[in-house]
Amino acid sequence: MSVFQAFGRVTRAGTLAIGLIALAPAAYGQQPSAAAMATAKELITVNGATAVFSPLIAGVVEQAKLLFLQQNPGLAKDLNEISAQIRTDLAPRFSELTNEVATLYATHFTEDELKAILAFYESPVGKKLLVTQPRLVDSSMKFAGDWANKLSGEVTAKMRAELQKRGHAL
Numbered sequence: 001m002s003v004f005q006a007f008g009r010v011t012r013a014g015t016l017a018i019g020l021i022a023l024a025p026a027a028y029g030q031q032p033s034a035a036a037m038a039t040a041k042e043l044i045t046v047n048g049a050t051a052v053f054s055p056l057i058a059g060v061v062e063q064a065k066l067l068f069l070q071q072n073p074g075l076a077k078d079l080n081e082i083s084a085q086i087r088t089d090l091a092p093r094f095s096e097l098t099n100e101v102a103t104l105y106a107t108h109f110t111e112d113e114l115k116a117i118l119a120f121y122e123s124p125v126g127k128k129l130l131v132t133q134p135r136l137v138d139s140s141m142k143f144a145g146d147w148a149n150k151l152s153g154e155v156t157a158k159m160r161a162e163l164q165k166r167g168h169a170l
Helices: 003-023 034-046 049-053 056-071 073-108 111-122 124-165
Strands: none
Touching (some): 034 049, 034 073, 034 111, 049 073, 056 073, 111 124
16 A cells, blocks of 8 residues: 555545544633543544554655655665654654644543543444444545536536527537
8 A cells, every 4th residue: 555545544534533623612722631631542543543644754754755766766775764764763753743633632522522432432333433434435435526527517518508508609
């Protein structure tokens, strides 16, 4: 699986996490408790939000490497070594991202709400949702794309017909 395919899966999974955050009433201005943060961190691990972001560091490093490779393909050996080192050096920074996502959850949900959401994801139906949702999102996106393409053809044909009725030669 390429970094871009993994990022695509990550993006789809992250959509749920971001959607939950966006739809939740916020408790702005309050600093989340340590217990709420701990629950939020557990939640983002269970619901796959941390996995969603895990390829980001490698992807950024790979993009930088490709930039240099396009300029000079002879740098491949050195860039592979440098990239591996940079990925290792940056690995601890992943906690910045997970901490921020956990903070977002903990400021948008109460500790009890976080526990309830966590309990759902740990339930059989919650686990099924986590496994099934990527396929549902993929299928939904494919259907939506096909539907939009068909609709586009219909709209274009209707516009063409109306323009012709009004005397425009197309």
